[in-house]
Structures are given as structure tokens and as C-alpha cells.
Amino acid sequence: MRYAFYIGCTVPVKALKYEVSTRNLAKGLGIELVDIPEFGCCGYPVKSMDMFAALLMSARNLALAEEKGMDIIGICIGCMATLSEAKKYLEDDNLRNTINQKLRELGIREYTGKVNIKHLARFLYEDYGLSSIKEKIIKPLESLKFGVHYGCHYMKPGHAYDYFDNPSKPVTLDILTDITGAKTIDYQNKNQCCGLTIMGTAKDLSFRLASEKLVCLSGIDIDAMLLACPSCCIAYENNQRLVGEKTGKKFNLPVLYFTQVIGLAIGLDEKDLGFEFNRVRADRIIEKLGPY
Amino acid sequence: MQNGFFDFEKEGLKYCYYCGKCSSGCEVNRLESSFQPHRILYLLNIGMTDSVIGGDDIWKCTTCFTCSERCPQGVKVTEIIWFARTMAVKSGHLPELIMHQKETLLRTGRLHHISHIDNNKRGKVKLPQLTDASSLISEIFKMTKGDE
Numbered sequence: 344m345r346y347a348f349y350i351g352c353t354v355p356v357k358a359l360k361y362e363v364s365t366r367n368l369a370k371g372l373g374i375e376l377v378d379i380p381e382f383g384c385c386g387y388p389v390k391s392m393d394m395f396a397a398l399l400m401s402a403r404n405l406a407l408a409e410e411k412g413m414d415i416i417g418i419c420i421g422c423m424a425t426l427s428e429a430k431k432y433l434e435d436d437n438l439r440n441t442i443n444q445k446l447r448e449l450g451i452r453e454y455t456g457k458v459n460i461k462h463l464a465r466f467l468y469e470d471y472g473l474s475s476i477k478e479k480i481i482k483p484l485e486s487l488k489f490g491v492h493y494g495c496h497y498m499k500p501g502h503a504y505d506y507f508d509n510p511s512k513p514v515t516l517d518i519l520t521d522i523t524g525a526k527t528i529d530y531q532n533k534n535q536c537c538g539l540t541i542m543g544t545a546k547d548l549s550f551r552l553a554s555e556k557l558v559c560l561s562g563i564d565i566d567a568m569l570l571a572c573p574s575c576c577i578a579y580e581n582n583q584r585l586v587g588e589k590t591g592k593k594f595n596l597p598v599l600y601f602t603q604v605i606g607l608a609i610g611l612d613e614k615d616l617g618f619e620f621n622r623v624r625a626d627r628i629i630e631k632l633g634p635y
Numbered sequence: 636m637q638n639g640f641f642d643f644e645k646e647g648l649k650y651c652y653y654c655g656k657c658s659s660g661c662e663v664n665r666l667e668s669s670f671q672p673h674r675i676l677y678l679l680n681i682g683m684t685d686s687v688i689g690g691d692d693i694w695k696c697t698t699c700f701t702c703s704e705r706c707p708q709g710v711k712v713t714e715i716i717w718f719a720r721t722m723a724v725k726s727g728h729l730p731e732l733i734m735h736q737k738e739t740l741l742r743t744g745r746l747h748h749i750s751h752i753d754n755n756k757r758g759k760v761k762l763p764q765l766t767d768a769s770s771l772i773s774e775i776f777k778m779t780k781g782d783e
Contacts (some may be wrong), residue, residue: 388746394782438640500703536662541694
């Protein structure tokens, strides 16, 4: 099956390990992700400026995917929430007609509502199937333990995602990690937000939110934090040293994307999973796994 | 009211009875007790919109949607805060970050500009080259008057 790959603005600039590992994992699993150069920003950053403009930007991307006859798979949870919410808004005939008029002015035919939007993790869980992934696992990660961070927009707002996961106690990313043979460890502030969205408008609060979770995860017996969103990764990994400085702590917690972890389990080389871009070195994880 | 499709009423503002369940589940409230989503809703409901859109509180919300999920009345608290932000932006109460983001979006069509350094880095690991996405967003803003 072919899917329109919605890469978003943040991944190709700030999350190369996520992009590299996603592309190679998809290849390894036999999922064809098609790049659509015409895709633009999802609209999330524009929501604070003009909600109608943001919706139009989302709708444009949905219409482009529809024109190509493909459903959307993405890896940024912010983009996925914004596009999924837009899909729900556009179930309103009146609103959809108005948006379609504007789309025609932009040279795009129309959006009729056919496109499905899924985060890759949700797609693997719901469509590709856990048993199909299991069949491909040749290097079980039994020696590894992870603390999973979902990222708020992975499953919220619940209505935009048809409640595929529990908004207050999500499980799907844990289950996906468990099938690699690794263990996932629950921890106290698992549902806490990374705070990155207010980094520019309420810096102190943003650092404190990130710090609290890093403190909690540093205090339990895990090899790394596992996540599925480039923004959360910026908060917890790219900014890890800064967050420590600002809150009087010292952290050394590796942060991996779920695509890197599943990739290891299906036998992909760490070079093909973007480990060279891990800012907090994850060497000890690779060492622990030993030679294949 | 933004082409008539978004406003406080559509997101359920008037159904709020200030039980405070939004605030008691809010991560930001836990760190800074003066930040109270139900208080923002109260002020909007009694018509003190200017004090909401002129203040800092709406820019402290992480948009995590926990409040919207918890609300017993189905009020879309996060969306209401978002809409208040758009009113703030339109009345000129623009935090520096938003101004900066808007400038990048209008200039490049992306949240982050793609530099040749980025493309070099991408090339080294065999990722496709990317370009900035042109005038798309400025076109859209012109259509929706979002640039005013």
C-alpha cells in the first residue's frame, strides 16, 4: 500500500534521526511512503493567528492527498492532531463548501472528506498489525527498558482521533514497544506535557515542565526515553543540557524515537536509524544489544 | 469573527459553570497557581475580553487538550484559549515569538527555514533536498485577511 508521507516543518530540519529511521523502518516493513513536495505547513503555528487560515492550510494538504488518491501517514504528532482536527471540522458541509471555494482560488480542486490521517505509530498498531511486525523481528530487545512519553497530541483531542487510544491513559505506544521484546516501565508523570509549545512565550514554565519529567525518568531503571514527536524530542533531548542548567539539575538520559527502537528489533543497522544524530549518546544501548 | 466559523459560542463557552475541573487537571496551573483556565472562561463570559486578550495567561497554555478532555460540559477550553489568542494577535498583542514565527511563515511557507546547511546535512545521509515553500502562506493570509 502507498501512503502520502506528511513530513511537516520540524522533522526535516530538527529531527533527522527521526526522518532517517522512519524512511528505513518503512522500507524494512514494506510500507511505501511517497513524498509530496506540494505539501505545506499543517497550520498549527497559524492557529494562534487566524483559525480560519490555519484550517485552510490543513484543508489544502488534505485536498492534495485526496487528489493523489492516498491516505496520509505522518510522524509529527502536532501535524497529525492539526490535520485530524481539520478533517472533523470539515465534516460540516457549510464550512467545507466555503473552504473549497478558497481552495479553488489556490488552484486546488476540492476536498471531499475521503482522506484518512494517521501517525505512523497508530498505523503500525491498527493497520499494519502487531503480528506482522512480530514476524519481522530478528533481534529481540529483551535487555532494554524504556520509559514511553506519548506527547499530548498523540491521542488528544480524543474526538479528532476517534478515541483510538485512551486520552488520559494511552497504551498503544507501550504495546508497540513491548512487541520488540523490550520492557516499558510506567512512571509517575507519564502524561505530563513536554512544554515545548510555550518555550517562546513562557520559557520558565516550559523548562520546568521538561525538567520534571527528566527528573522522574532519570530516577528509574531505564535505558532511554522513547517518544514519537519531534517537538517533544527538542524539549527532552536537544534542550536537555539547557533544561538542566535552568533548573539546577544534571541529566544524561538518552532519548530514542520509536522508529529507531523498532528498527533495531527488525535488524536494521544503527547507521540506518540515525543514531549518529542522537545528541545524548545512545552508545551504551547499542553496546548492550551486542553484535548481531 | 473569522469568516463566521470560529467563535467562543461554537466552542461552548456559555456552557461553562466554573467547576474548575479544567484548572485542577492543568499542568501549568500546578506549576503556577494563578493560571486558571476556568477563570479565563469566566472573564470571557462576563465580557472582560480585553483583560483576557491583553494579558499573558493565554500564552501560558501548552494546548495539551487535557482541560477539553476533562470538561463535564464538553466545553472546548483549549480551542477557546486559541481563539482568544487570535483576537489578541489581531488587536496587536503579539508576543515576540509569534511575530517571529509569522515572519518566517510568510517568508518561507515553513515554520523553520531550510538553509543550505540543512540541505548539506540531509544530503550526507541521503535524504531528499528541500526548498522553502514560497508565497503560499502569504497568499492564504491575504485571502483570509490574517495579515491585517
